[in-house]
Amino acid sequence: MNRIKHSIIVLLLLVAPVIAWAQSNAVVVNNVTQTRQGKEYYVHIAQPGQTVFSIARAYGLHYSAAVLRTTVQNMAPGDTVWLPVNAQSRAAVEAAVKDNVQQPATIEVTVQPKQTLYGLAKQYNTTVERIEALNPEVKASGLKAGQTIRVPAMGNNAHIEEATPSPTNAPKRNTNVTVVSSLPPQTTSTTAATPQEPAVTLNPKERVSADKVHVTVMMPLYLDKMGEISTTKFDVEQRGKKSYKSFEFIQFYEGILMGLSSLEKKGINVVLNVVDITTDDEAAVAKAFQDNNVAQSDFVIALLTKKPFQKVAELARDNRVFVISPMSERDEILKNNPYVVKYTPSYHAIAQGVIEMVTNKYADHQLYVVHSKGRNEAALVAEFTSLLKDRTDIKYTFFEWSNNGKLVSTLKSTKKNVVVNLYDQDRDKNRIQTNLLLNRLIAVSPKPILMTPANYVRDLADADYAQLQSVNYHMLYTGYLDYDNVLHKNFIDDYKERFKTEPAGSYAAIANDIIIYFATAIHQRGSNFWKSPSIPKPSGMLFPLNLKQSSPSSGFENQTAVFYQMEDLKLKRAK
Numbered sequence: 312m313n314r315i316k317h318s319i320i321v322l323l324l325l326v327a328p329v330i331a332w333a334q335s336n337a338v339v340v341n342n343v344t345q346t347r348q349g350k351e352y353y354v355h356i357a358q359p360g361q362t363v364f365s366i367a368r369a370y371g372l373h374y375s376a377a378v379l380r381t382t383v384q385n386m387a388p389g390d391t392v393w394l395p396v397n398a399q400s401r402a403a404v405e406a407a408v409k410d411n412v413q414q415p416a417t418i419e420v421t422v423q424p425k426q427t428l429y430g431l432a433k434q435y436n437t438t439v440e441r442i443e444a445l446n447p448e449v450k451a452s453g454l455k456a457g458q459t460i461r462v463p464a465m466g467n468n469a470h471i472e473e474a475t476p477s478p479t480n481a482p483k484r485n486t487n488v489t490v491v492s493s494l495p496p497q498t499t500s501t502t503a504a505t506p507q508e509p510a511v512t513l514n515p516k517e518r519v520s521a522d523k524v525h526v527t528v529m530m531p532l533y534l535d536k537m538g539e540i541s542t543t544k545f546d547v548e549q550r551g552k553k554s555y556k557s558f559e560f561i562q563f564y565e566g567i568l569m570g571l572s573s574l575e576k577k578g579i580n581v582v583l584n585v586v587d588i589t590t591d592d593e594a595a596v597a598k599a600f601q602d603n604n605v606a607q608s609d610f611v612i613a614l615l616t617k618k619p620f621q622k623v624a625e626l627a628r629d630n631r632v633f634v635i636s637p638m639s640e641r642d643e644i645l646k647n648n649p650y651v652v653k654y655t656p657s658y659h660a661i662a663q664g665v666i667e668m669v670t671n672k673y674a675d676h677q678l679y680v681v682h683s684k685g686r687n688e689a690a691l692v693a694e695f696t697s698l699l700k701d702r703t704d705i706k707y708t709f710f711e712w713s714n715n716g717k718l719v720s721t722l723k724s725t726k727k728n729v730v731v732n733l734y735d736q737d738r739d740k741n742r743i744q745t746n747l748l749l750n751r752l753i754a755v756s757p758k759p760i761l762m763t764p765a766n767y768v769r770d771l772a773d774a775d776y777a778q779l780q781s782v783n784y785h786m787l788y789t790g791y792l793d794y795d796n797v798l799h800k801n802f803i804d805d806y807k808e809r810f811k812t813e814p815a816g817s818y819a820a821i822a823n824d825i826i827i828y829f830a831t832a833i834h835q836r837g838s839n840f841w842k843s844p845s846i847p848k849p850s851g852m853l854f855p856l857n858l859k860q861s862s863p864s865s866g867f868e869n870q871t872a873v874f875y876q877m878e879d880l881k882l883k884r885a886k
Contacts, residue, residue, distance in 0.1 A: 340353075340403065352395055355391070356389065370394045371400045371403030419461055420462055422460060425456075427454065428449070429628065431462060440514060442460065513841070516838060523580045528584070528585050530585075556589075563614055563818040565809075566814070567583070567822045567823070569809070574831070581826070584605070593619075605623075610633045611633070624644060624648055631650065634650060654856075665874075666695075666705070681732045681733060688734065692709075695731075718751050727757070730748075730759045763785075764787045766787065767786060783877070788817075789821065790854065791820075791882060793875075806819060844858045844867055845857070857871045
């Protein structure tokens with residue numbers, strides 16, 4: 312009996328690939344490739360009804376050669392399949408691509424109000440690039456409601472496009488694209504897989520013009536409210552300006568102007584397009600994007616709140632325009648959108664910076680990471696956990712704030728301590744926690760060293776500088792202007808000369824650096840810059856910038872965290 316059962320199982324395993332192939336939808340082969348860990352692969356996005364067996368067979372390979380993120384049994388529509396490039400697969404692809412070129416099939420559709428290229432590409436199971444190739448007028452002047460355009464026909468699936476999961480910006484067919492990246496780890500799952508959002512392929516478009524860098528700045532200037540501003544003596548004082556939203560981010564715009572002056576001196580011609588966004592309404596944001604021809608920019612600087620930024624990021628991805636977020640601390644904006652650049656340091660950079668400072672300056676200290684179970688700090692706690700778990704050269708303890716009554720006695724058990732405070736709830740709770748934490752730390756002798764990724768000096772108006780100095784306070788501060796730094800001092804003096812006031816906070820410095828770095832990069836390297844977005848620090852730039860992708864489908868994030876420490880009751884660059 313056992314032999315019979317064994318024979319049936321073997322027979323089913325042998326027949327299963329054949330059954331799967333017979334039931335699957337036809338596989339349309341493409342010649343998009345990626346180089347991963349030194350090996351070249353064809354990239355295929357799985358469609359409904361397709362299996363690993365049918366996909367591999369279409370590429371002239373055995374199914375065991377395919378590389379997936381999931382197991383073979385759990386592959387779902389939208390998953391990415393990598394297939395090795397060799398003599399067999401190359402011959403199959405060349406033959407299939409030749410057939411596709413000889414028999415192009417398109418249909419005409421009428422553009423509906425509020426439709427986007429990304430939405431059309433998703434609906435008709437194609438890519439933005441392919442639609443643009445079929446409709447040069449769309450690439451030149453954008454999509455317009457009522458316009459008739461051509462899109463690739465989907466054959467027998469055309470009548471069920473709304474119910475068919477399709478890839479987001481799937482790799483472009485009949486075009487050779489090579490992306491250098493690392494092979495994603497393979498994982499196994501015991502539960503049924505759900506359709507996944509496939510990786511977005513980074514495909515920078517050509518520079519808008521050869522002799523000019525076109526830049527769009529999208530930010531809330533409230534230009535329609537300018538007429539409401541009073542010019543009485545009181546209102547022109549700084550405290551009076553706070554009554555008007557028009558002044559809220561004006562120093563960011565002035566920092567852009569400072570950067571433009573620096574670029575002009577270097578002979579870099581920048582065409583600046585300023586778009587005033589004061590609404591969270593997605594339709595209004597999309598209209599402003601189209602009406603102001605934002606798609607025809609080399610890059611976009613978007614100082615926007617969460618909802619309008621998300622819409623701009625989506626439109627930027629559709630149009631292959633890179634958008635830079637100057638102030639957002641949310642790593643989520645990078646997910647599945649390689650056209651987003653996050654200027655603020657990544658969680659990895661923050662955690663790595665703190666750990667390096669501890670090992671370099673306080674190697675003989677015990678490290679305490681103070682945290683809570685709040686979601687605001689969860690990602691940063693996870694990053695510290697990941698970086699510390701295999702370290703044998705650091706003595707560390709994760710201390711939950713709910714037990715803060717035991718903090719003093721715990722710290723007294725060792726004489727040399729570094730406390731890294733990751734606690735992050737909301738502003739009022741943070742203020743209460745900070746004051747209590749400082750009181751507890753001051754009660755310890757010798758006093759511990761306090762480090763934070765948050766900026767107490769900026770975020771907490773009642774921060775006690777004397778207390779912070781007594782615990783040798785170290786913190787991360789993006790865009791802090793140091794009066795003891797000659798480069799920073801020159802920027803401050805030039806700003807005061809031009810705008811008759813000092814730059815307050817970090818807005819002006821960050822804006823200056825962003826416009827200088829990216830405009831210089833585009834001027835020097837054109838669109839190729841985005842394939843490896845790194846150049847030597849340009850003159851006039853105040854802070855270092857090091858951009859990396861955590862994965863080929865994610866945006867770029869700053870891997871450089873600059874730390875300062877309290878000394879002589881003021882902040883100085885930590886050494």
